[in-house]
Structure formats: C-alpha cells, structure tokens
Amino acid sequence: MITQSENPPVIELCGATKRYGRKLACDAVELNVRQGTTFGLLGPNGAGKSSLIRMLMGLTPPDAGEVKLFGENARVHNTAMRQRIGYVPEVHCIYRWMKVEEVLGFVSKLYPRWDDDLTDQMLSAFELPLKKKVAALSKGMTTKLSLILALAHNPDLLILDEPTSGLDPIIREDFLESVLQRHLCKGRTVLFSSHHFDDVERVADEVGIFVDGRFIARGSIDELRSNIKRVQIVLPDGKLPTHIPEQAVFQRLSRRDWTVTVSPFSEDLFEQLLSENHALGGNVVDLSLEDIFKDVIRGRKRQLEEIET
Amino acid sequence: MIGALIRKDLSLLRLYLRSLVAALIACFVAAAILIFWDVREAGQSFAESRFMIASILAGGTPLGLIVVTIFSALLSGSIITLERSDRSSQFLACLPPTRLQNYLSKLVVVASAVFLSLGICLLAWFIAYQLNHSGEMSLGSSELSKKFKETNHPPVFAAGSLRFADAWSNATLYNLFPLFAILASTTGGSLLASWGSRSNAVPTIFGLLTPIILYVAITIPIALLKLMSFEEAFKLFSFVTAGFGLCCIVASGCIYRVQREF
Amino acid sequence: MLIDPKSSTPIFRQIADQLRQAIDSNVYQPGEMLPSLRAMAIEIRVNPNTVQRAYEALEREGVVETRRGVGIFVAAAHRDHLNAAEQRLSSQFSAAIRQGVKANLTPDTVRSVFEDALRQILVEAMQ
Numbered sequence: 189m190i191t192q193s194e195n196p197p198v199i200e201l202c203g204a205t206k207r208y209g210r211k212l213a214c215d216a217v218e219l220n221v222r223q224g225t226t227f228g229l230l231g232p233n234g235a236g237k238s239s240l241i242r243m244l245m246g247l248t249p250p251d252a253g254e255v256k257l258f259g260e261n262a263r264v265h266n267t268a269m270r271q272r273i274g275y276v277p278e279v280h281c282i283y284r285w286m287k288v289e290e291v292l293g294f295v296s297k298l299y300p301r302w303d304d305d306l307t308d309q310m311l312s313a314f315e316l317p318l319k320k321k322v323a324a325l326s327k328g329m330t331t332k333l334s335l336i337l338a339l340a341h342n343p344d345l346l347i348l349d350e351p352t353s354g355l356d357p358i359i360r361e362d363f364l365e366s367v368l369q370r371h372l373c374k375g376r377t378v379l380f381s382s383h384h385f386d387d388v389e390r391v392a393d394e395v396g397i398f399v400d401g402r403f404i405a406r407g408s409i410d411e412l413r414s415n416i417k418r419v420q421i422v423l424p425d426g427k428l429p430t431h432i433p434e435q436a437v438f439q440r441l442s443r444r445d446w447t448v449t450v451s452p453f454s455e456d457l458f459e460q461l462l463s464e465n466h467a468l469g470g471n472v473v474d475l476s477l478e479d480i481f482k483d484v485i486r487g488r489k490r491q492l493e494e495i496e497t
Numbered sequence: 498m499i500g501a502l503i504r505k506d507l508s509l510l511r512l513y514l515r516s517l518v519a520a521l522i523a524c525f526v527a528a529a530i531l532i533f534w535d536v537r538e539a540g541q542s543f544a545e546s547r548f549m550i551a552s553i554l555a556g557g558t559p560l561g562l563i564v565v566t567i568f569s570a571l572l573s574g575s576i577i578t579l580e581r582s583d584r585s586s587q588f589l590a591c592l593p594p595t596r597l598q599n600y601l602s603k604l605v606v607v608a609s610a611v612f613l614s615l616g617i618c619l620l621a622w623f624i625a626y627q628l629n630h631s632g633e634m635s636l637g638s639s640e641l642s643k644k645f646k647e648t649n650h651p652p653v654f655a656a657g658s659l660r661f662a663d664a665w666s667n668a669t670l671y672n673l674f675p676l677f678a679i680l681a682s683t684t685g686g687s688l689l690a691s692w693g694s695r696s697n698a699v700p701t702i703f704g705l706l707t708p709i710i711l712y713v714a715i716t717i718p719i720a721l722l723k724l725m726s727f728e729e730a731f732k733l734f735s736f737v738t739a740g741f742g743l744c745c746i747v748a749s750g751c752i753y754r755v756q757r758e759f
Numbered sequence: 760m761l762i763d764p765k766s767s768t769p770i771f772r773q774i775a776d777q778l779r780q781a782i783d784s785n786v787y788q789p790g791e792m793l794p795s796l797r798a799m800a801i802e803i804r805v806n807p808n809t810v811q812r813a814y815e816a817l818e819r820e821g822v823v824e825t826r827r828g829v830g831i832f833v834a835a836a837h838r839d840h841l842n843a844a845e846q847r848l849s850s851q852f853s854a855a856i857r858q859g860v861k862a863n864l865t866p867d868t869v870r871s872v873f874e875d876a877l878r879q880i881l882v883e884a885m886q
Contacts, residue, residue, distance in 0.1 A: 297501035474767030
C-alpha cells in the first residue's frame with residue numbers, strides 16, 4: 189500500500205496571493221495536497237476560501253506566487269487539465285433554460301472520459317427528472333445535478349465549495365455517500381470546504397483552518413486533536429491566572445473556572461499550569477474539530493481586537 | 498467539442514433565431530400583400546405569373562435586408578449578454594473548453610445566421626431577376642415605364658420591385674460591399690458593447706447605431722466640405738465601417754479571453 | 760454502526776470497537792469474511808483510510824486476519840465470547856484505560872487507580 193506521502197502532489201500553492209482592493213484574500217498561501225488525500229478547507233465566511241478555490245479553478249489568476257495542478261501552472265488553464273477536474277461550486281450557475289437531459293448532453297461531449305453508465309446510475313440513485321428545466325429544480329436537486337456533472341467524467345481531482353450548505357440532512361448523506369462511492373474509494377483526491385464538521389471529521393484525511401488569508405492550523409485530524417486540547421484549571425479563591433502561557437489559543441475565566449485551549453498540548457504544560465496557579469483541581473478535555481475551530485477563530489479575533497486597541 | 502458549443506449557442510438563441518425566420522417570411526408576405534393591393538388598385542394584372550413571383554421576391558428583398566441588419570445586431574448583442582446576465586458564463590468558464598473556443602463558437606453561430614439569412618435575401622433577388630428575364634418577354638425598366646405610362650395610378654410597388662429585380666445585374670461583390678460593411682459593424686459594435694451591459698437591449702441599439710454614427714461622422718462632413726466626391730466619401734465610409742466592425746469583433750474576443758471576474 | 764465524529768475517541772477506534780462488539784455477539788462468525796474496506800467506508804460514510812486503520816488495529820489485536828487477495832476474515836475463536844453486559848464493560852474499560860495510557864500513566868498506576876475505584880464502589884454498595 190503506497191503511503192500518501194509518496195504520492196505526487198495534485199494541488200500545490202507556493203506563496204499564492206490574491207488581493208481584492210485593499211482586502212488580502214490570500215496571503216502567500218502554501219499548500220500541498222497529494223494524490224489520494226481528502227483535504228478539508230475550514231474557515232469562517234469571507235476568510236478567502238472561495239478566492240483560493242477560484243484560483244484553483246483558473247477563474248482568477250493569483251496576484252503573486254504560483255498555483256499548480258498536477259504539476260502544471262493553473263494560470264494557463266488548458267482543456268486537458270480541466271478534463272481531469274470535477275467542480276461543484278457553492279452557487280450553481282448551470283444554464284437555467286436547459287432541461288436536465290440537455291445539460292448532460294452538452295457537458296458529456298466536453299469530456300473524453302465521460303461514463304454514460306455512471307451517469308445513469310447516479311441519475312436513478314438521485315431520482316433526477318430528465319425533462320425538467322434547471323430553473324425548476326430545487327436547490328438539493330441542482331446540487332445533485334452538479335455532482336453528476338463533476339463525477340461522471342471520472343476526474344482525478346474533485347473540488348467542492350460548500351457543496352451541502354442549505355441542504356437537508358438526508359441529501360447531505362446521499363451526497364457524501366456518492367462522493368465516497370464514486371470518487372474517494374477509487375484513490376482520488378478531494379479538496380472541499382464545508383461548515384458541516386461532522387462530515388469533515390468523517391471524510392477528511394487532512395484539514396486546514398483558513399483565516400484572514402492564511403492557514404493558521406493544518407494537519408491530519410488526529411494531529412490537530414492531539415495537539416490542541418482544552419485545559420480546565422480550578423483556581424483558588426480570588427486568584428487570577430499567574431500568566432497566560434504562550435501556547436494559549438483561547439481562554440476564558442468564569443469564577444474559579446479557568447479554561448485555556450492550548451496548542452501544542454503536552455502533559456508537562458498541564459502540570460506546569462496546575463502548579464503555577466496552585467490549582468485546586470484540573471482536567472484535560474479532548475476537543476472535537478468544531479470546538480477546535482471555534483476556539484482558534486475566537487482566539488484570533490480577540491488577538492486582532494487587542495492589537496487594534 | 499466545438500460542435501457541442503455551437504449546438505449550445507444555437508439553443509441559447511433559439512427564440513431569436515426563430516423570430517428571424519418568422520421575420521424573413523413576414524417580409525415576403527408583406528411584399529406580396531403590398532403588391533397585390535397595389536396592382537389591384539391600379540386596375541392592372543400581371544402578364545405572366547412569373548412576373549408576380551419576381552416582384553414579390555424582389556419586393557421582399559429590401560425588407561429582408563433590413564431585417565437581417567437588425568437581427569445581426571440583436572443576435573450578436575445577445576449571444577454574450579444572455580450568459581452574463583444569469584452568470585452561466587461562470588459555469589461555462591469552469592468547463593474544459595478554452596475561452597477562445599467559446600468565443601469562436603459564438604462567432605460561428607452569429608455569422609452563420611447572418612450569412613444564411615443574407616443569402617436567402619440575395620437568392621430571392623437573384624431568382625426575381627431570372628424570372629423577369631427568363632421568358633420571351635421581359636419587363637426591363639424601359640418597358641415598364643412604357644407599359645404603365647398611360648394609367649393614372651401606376652402600380653408603384655410592383656413596378657419598383659421589378660425595377661429592383663433588374664438591378665441584380667449590377668449587384669457585384671464590389672457594389673454590395675457597403676452592405677457587408679454595415680453588417681460587420683452592427684455585429685462588431687454589438688459584440689463589443691456586450692461587455693458594458695448585462696441586458697441585450699443596450700448592445701443591440703449600440704450595434705445598430707454604429708454604422709449610422711460612422712456614416713454621419715465620415716460621409717457627411719467630407720461631402721459637405723467637398724474634400725471628396727460623394728461616391729468616394731461613401732467608399733471611404735464603407736472601408737472604415739468594415740474595418741471598424743472587424744476590429745470590434747477581435748476586440749470583443751480579446752476581452753472574452755481576458756475576463757477575470759464573472 | 761453509529762459513528763460519533765464529535766467523540767474524543769478517534770473514529771477508527773470507534774469502528775474497531777463496534778466491529779469487535781459485533782464479532783463478540785456473533786453478528787460475524789469466526790472464519791466469516793468482513794465487508795470490504797470500500798463497502799464499509801461507503802456504508803458508514805467514512806474515509807476509507809480510516810476504515811483501513813480500524814481493520815489494521817483489529818488485526819494487531821488478533822481479532823481479524825487478512826488473507827491477501829481475498830479479504831478480511833474474523834480470526835477463528837480469538838477468545839471466549841462475552842455476554843452483552845461483559846462486552847459493554849470491556850469496551851468502557853478499554854476506553855478509560857486508553858485515556859490513561861495517552862496521559863502517560865504507567866500500567867501500575869492504571870491498575871491502582873482501578874482498584875481504588877473498585878474498592879470505593881463496593882464500599883458504597885454495601886452502605
């Protein structure tokens with residue numbers, strides 16, 4: 189079994205920068221996603237995730253740095269490269285006046301690896317009405333159509349931008365199952381951004397938390413969860429924490445209860461905090477990905493507020 | 498792949514293309530009605546049915562040419578803006594075809610529609626000419642004026658149409674060049690103006706105004722200032738208009754290739 | 760199979776534990792073939808790499824064995840079957856002990872903590 193670190197990189201960003209007016213959407217971003225990896229792109233809305241994805245798709249070029257796909261510059265987006273990528277955008281712009289069968293007829297001619305059997309399988313699994321116009325489809329059905337368009341040509345890379353936002357849980361499950369069955373389990377690569385942390389935890393190999401144009405945390409989910417933990421310290425009466433450790437990401441004090449989310453976590457650090465503060469008690473809590481995300485974001489927000497004041 | 502793109506663009510414009518066909522048919526129907534009314538008013542009738550057909554075809558041709566000009570602006574003004582208005586251009590941009598292929602497909606569709614409908618009008622004109630001169634009797638302009646001189650209400654339209662049919666003998670490529678130039682400028686102007694609007698009305702109007710503005714800017718001042726004869730000024734206008742149209746078509750293509758934000 | 764992505768137990772561990780329970784309660788008999796990596800991943804909607812880690816863990820623990828080119832099979836009679844209550848207790852112990860090991864407690868410490876807790880509860884039960 190080839191380990192993923194030996195696989196060739198499918199997505200490479202080297203110092204990729206993108207500016208919109210005064211706002212820095214992507215700030216010298218470094219990213220390396222190897223073949224067979226499922227990468228979860230997490231981040232608050234407006235953090236620049238969509239800009240990153242647009243650069244990958246060749247919709248806008250980077251202002252500085254390089255964006256490479258399959259080892260080639262994505263700036264010169266050519267047909268052959270795009271025929272290896274499947275893309276499900278957040279907002280669907282499929283021709284609204286076309287019927288479902290017309291859309292499939294049109295798009296299928298653009299990809300040499302289009303698989304009609306796979307298309308039929310997905311159509312019946314999703315129960316999409318062929319004769320209906322795209323304008324008459326619900327959001328869930330449009331997303332399913334988008335997924336068929338992305339998967340039916342057997343892409344090497346699948347890019348999903350908040351694919352299940354606004355969809356009911358059943359459709360989300362169907363969507364995930366389809367992606368697993370028809371793509372992931374064939375050893376292919378996925379990059380997806382999502383706010384549904386359950387889905388991310390189930391399916392991603394690696395995640396990156398993207399805030400203000402940069403990755404402020406990145407690694408496998410296990411790495412993140414073992415590095416970033418929440419320490420609860422019970423302080424003696426009337427006492428404040430002696431000092432905030434440099435590993436603190438976010439902290440909150442409520443009466444005697446002081447909780448600090450630290451990165452990187454170590455047992456020594458825990459012992460140190462207990463003894464420094466003459467703690468009455470203490471506890472270490474494992475965080476879910478969502479908790480890590482929230483604490484990291486809140487911590488950074490507070491950091492920025494403190495810098496401004 | 499280009500085939501699929503062309504089919505898609507044809508489908509995109511299907512409403513307008515059907516209207517074009519209907520409008521062309523309407524031109525000849527209108528000509529027919531006009532000529533029947535005209536001839537009956539004059540108390541005349543056609544010597545042979547071929548003259549009737551010839552005058553209908555020749556009468557419809559100028560109307561058809563006007564329709565073709567209007568639709569050349571409408572089709573080129575719509576083929577880009579319709580995709581921009583509902584952002585389906587972004588969907589297309591994420592698909593495998595290159596921007597150049599997308600644009601070429603649009604040019605092919607618009608050019609085909611314009612050339613085809615132009616060809617139909619010219620064919621009608623040609624047939625009218627042939628019908629007029631195919632028998633022993635032919636109604637050339639001199640015979641026409643002789644025939645209708647005596648009446649009080651000469652059938653103006655019918656006579657004029659037949660005279661127009663005769664004019665086909667002068668319809669060389671050289672003489673028809675201004676027509677092609679105008680069509681090039683309406684097409685080019687509309688395509689270029691598509692980038693400034695999300696509705697298709699603005700580029701269409703701009704495209705239609707292009708040859709008019711150029712005519713007013715070139716022919717009239719030169720003729721008034723007597724820098725050249727009117728014919729020469731008009732020739733200059735034709736060349737400039739044709740060139741301008743082609744430049745607009747190319748410029749619009751460049752913008753299509755380079756567009757970044759959808 | 761119910762996976763809780765939010766739980767502190769890693770997903771591959773949850774899969775391994777639940778599979779082990781299924782094996783212990785005879786859902787999968789010794790010598791029977793388990794669902795393929797792919798089928799399992801699709802059914803429970805989890806990354807196939809995670810399922811692989813679960814299968815590898817079970818193999819290390821001697822619960823299953825891989826036969827190359829064929830599939831993954833339940834190891835023949837790896838230990839006595841526990842009844843339902845014993846199984847639940849076993850997985851709860853496993854989870855607790857795992858936490859202790861992760862916190863770098865020595866086996867002796869774990870054992871003494873366990874014995875203290877057991878003693879305490881027996882005392883409470885008698886009162």
